[in-house]
Amino acid sequence: MIARIHPDLITLEAAQRLDVKLDAKRAGELATDVQRVCDAATAVSRDADFNEEPTRFTSVLARLAAKPRA
Amino acid sequence: MSDILSLSLAEVAAAIRTKKLSSVEATRACLERLHHIQSKTNCVISFEDEEALKAARAADRMRGKSARLGPLHGVPLAHKDMYYRKGRITTGGSKILHDYRPGITATVVERIQRAGAVWLGNLNMAEFAANPTGHNNHFGHCRNPWNTDHITGGSSSGSGVAVAARACYGSLGSDTGGSVRLPAAANGIVGLKPTYGRISRHGIMPRSWSLDTVGPLARTVRDCARLMKIIAGADANDPTCSTEKVPDYEKALTGKIRGLKIGVPLNHYYEESSADVRSCMTASLDVLKALGARIVELEVPDPQRLFELSNAVTQAESAAIHGRWMRERPQDYSLLMLARTEPGFHLPATVYLQALSARPRLTEEFIAAVFGKVDILHAPVMPMPVPTIDETTPRQAGDVQPIIRRLTRNNRPANFLGIPALSIPAGFTDNGLPAAFQLMGRPFSEALLFQVGDAYQRVTDWHMRAPRV
Numbered sequence: 001m002i003a004r005i006h007p008d009l010i011t012l013e014a015a016q017r018l019d020v021k022l023d024a025k026r027a028g029e030l031a032t033d034v035q036r037v038c039d040a041a042t043a044v045s046r047d048a049d050f051n052e053e054p055t056r057f058t059s060v061l062a063r064l065a066a067k068p069r070a
Numbered sequence: 071m072s073d074i075l076s077l078s079l080a081e082v083a084a085a086i087r088t089k090k091l092s093s094v095e096a097t098r099a100c101l102e103r104l105h106h107i108q109s110k111t112n113c114v115i116s117f118e119d120e121e122a123l124k125a126a127r128a129a130d131r132m133r134g135k136s137a138r139l140g141p142l143h144g145v146p147l148a149h150k151d152m153y154y155r156k157g158r159i160t161t162g163g164s165k166i167l168h169d170y171r172p173g174i175t176a177t178v179v180e181r182i183q184r185a186g187a188v189w190l191g192n193l194n195m196a197e198f199a200a201n202p203t204g205h206n207n208h209f210g211h212c213r214n215p216w217n218t219d220h221i222t223g224g225s226s227s228g229s230g231v232a233v234a235a236r237a238c239y240g241s242l243g244s245d246t247g248g249s250v251r252l253p254a255a256a257n258g259i260v261g262l263k264p265t266y267g268r269i270s271r272h273g274i275m276p277r278s279w280s281l282d283t284v285g286p287l288a289r290t291v292r293d294c295a296r297l298m299k300i301i302a303g304a305d306a307n308d309p310t311c312s313t314e315k316v317p318d319y320e321k322a323l324t325g326k327i328r329g330l331k332i333g334v335p336l337n338h339y340y341e342e343s344s345a346d347v348r349s350c351m352t353a354s355l356d357v358l359k360a361l362g363a364r365i366v367e368l369e370v371p372d373p374q375r376l377f378e379l380s381n382a383v384t385q386a387e388s389a390a391i392h393g394r395w396m397r398e399r400p401q402d403y404s405l406l407m408l409a410r411t412e413p414g415f416h417l418p419a420t421v422y423l424q425a426l427s428a429r430p431r432l433t434e435e436f437i438a439a440v441f442g443k444v445d446i447l448h449a450p451v452m453p454m455p456v457p458t459i460d461e462t463t464p465r466q467a468g469d470v471q472p473i474i475r476r477l478t479r480n481n482r483p484a485n486f487l488g489i490p491a492l493s494i495p496a497g498f499t500d501n502g503l504p505a506a507f508q509l510m511g512r513p514f515s516e517a518l519l520f521q522v523g524d525a526y527q528r529v530t531d532w533h534m535r536a537p538r539v
Contacts, residue, residue: 005416013416018397029468033413037385040378041421041428047435048427057280058267058312060430061488061513064437065265065314 005038007031074099076536079145079239079293086144089133093144097126097188100146103237104190110218110539112210113231115151115161117191122146125188141300143186148238150226151192152199152275153179162275163195163225165208165402166395176273177308178242178284178301185300190238193228197407199244199277200388201225202252202477203462207404211459214256215537216503219458223256223477225249225277229287230257235539240288240297246277247380248451248481250285251493255451255506258495258535260294260523261287263481265513266488267312269298270305276391278384279310280426281485289533291494291523295319298516314514322517323524328362330522333444338373339480343453350497350505351450354526358448361525366444371436373483377475379425379432380486381413386422389414409470433487437512446522447510449480455499484510492519495532504532 007027014020014027022030074096077085085091101119108114129144152162154172161167183189194212196204204212204227212227214220215235222230226243230253233241243250245263254261262285269284276282286297299320304313334355340348355365388411396403396411440447454476462477464470484491491510499505509519527533 010416014412017393017415018400020400026467029471030413030416033471034416037378037382037413037417037425038421040375041382041424044375044379044428044432045424047431048424049431050427057426057429057488058310060433061265061267062312062314064434065512065514 005031005035010034072099075103075236078290079288080290080296082239083142083145086129087139093126093129093188094123096144097122097146097190100190100238103235104148104232107215107231107235107237107539111213111215111231111235113194113212113228114148115163115192115194115209115228116159118189122188122190129186129188140184140186141296142182144188145186145239146188146190147182147240148190148193148232149242150195150229150244152195152244153242154273154275155179160192160275162199163197163206163209166399168208172273174273177270177305179273181301182242193232193241195227196225197404198392199225199246199249199275200410201406202248202474204253205404205406205459205463213459214456214503215539216258217501218539219460220456220503221256221459221462223252223456226253226287230254230259233257233287233289234259234537236536240286240293242301243285243287244274244277245283245285245485246281246384247485248478250287251451251481251491251508252477254287254493256456256504258504258532259287259289260291260495260533261285261493262294262298262516263484263491264298264302264516265312265490267310268490268514268516269302270308270311272305272307278387280383280387281380283485291492291520291527292320292323295323295520317517319517319520322521324521325525325528327358327522327525330363330446331366331444332358332363333440333447334365334367335370335447335449336367337369339449340453342476342479343450344455344499346455346499347450347453347505350499351507354496354507355448357526357530358522361529368440368443370447371432371439376432376483376486377479379428380482382417382421382425383486385411385414386417405464405467406470409464409467410474412467429486436487441512445511446518448507449510451480451493451506451508452477453480455501455505456503480508489513490516490519492523494523494526497532
């Protein structure tokens, strides 16, 4: 699991990167959204194959395309 | 409404080619219809009447010569306002790009123009192709022709409306998380999200490079198949574009599907579905069964996880595209666009790359688990009836993600997997708005999806119904 995304971190980043001052409610909502995505990515990190360069996904699809009918 | 407008794309192309109809007549009828519905649906961003008629006259003159005519010769089309034409304004449905004149022309635009199509105008769309409802605060919300209180689906909102309302014979949209399928479904027409890389994205406003696909919308499966044959195929200008051979999709339309195994997911896709949507899905499966298909229920690898991973990719890439503008001109974005992009500024780069790096294996696992057992997967495009504009208008930033998640939950998994998905009209829900199922298949199985969709349309007439706007 990735470390917990704290709303204070979101507030700080928003100020630094976007010059936006977030209220506590919005910071909490964003922290929840970001946490959900981070958790999903962390959970599948065992599936990551770093030999498959991500920009070559089309060739992966081509490999998976031609199979006989089920 | 003119009889000319009731013709399908394939029919009007044949009529123009054989001189039963002129391109000028077809173009004039479409333009009149487009102007008529504009006041009620707001589906157009810019009209090109004079140029369209000039192109139509030229197309008619060419018929008298020995010139080889393209498969769309003289056929009037209109497209989502995100396809670049060198020197022509392409807004992307945004205020930021309201006067943007690209320096290149999109490969797909060159292909449909080479095929002889007439360009009627640029259609409304969600701001930067980034919402699934059809809301647009800069050009006005697009409205559903079946009931103008309701959303059109997005982001290819104008494409869905113009085709459904018989104001053009087909349209190019784009699908990053459902943006072709949702407007096709909500307006009662056909829409294809192709295999990632099947169609060049060169010269198209990006939403999220790793997930973006160009897709055709039309009234019939045959019309979509024809457009697909024209626009698909390798392009040296798009390194992600596949070199796989493009089949003759119309040849696959045999009407025969006997023995095909059609999968129905037991998890995820029906979890938030309403009774009337389920009823439409069951009826459509009964039709496919009567045509000889075998229905197989199965569990599919967690689509919710794929949904979240697609969010990781879209949010990170969208934040990268819009970061500078959002810092410098936040007032020029809608609340919807700002709130949807915002999480991307807080995602670690490692999370984005982990999501992308897991994609090949997750796709392989999904394909083995699903398409090792069935030929195609059948599921609702939208699990609920088409909502109203009011129901989906965010009042504050926190409203945005729940609205988007609800509408796109059944669509985003296919984008993450890169697999094709075809949306087909399947009746109407209790509120009188269209419902639709989607057929998903292995990568590059568009011909099979067309084959099944066409067989279904041969024995149903949902796609023949037109809104009375």
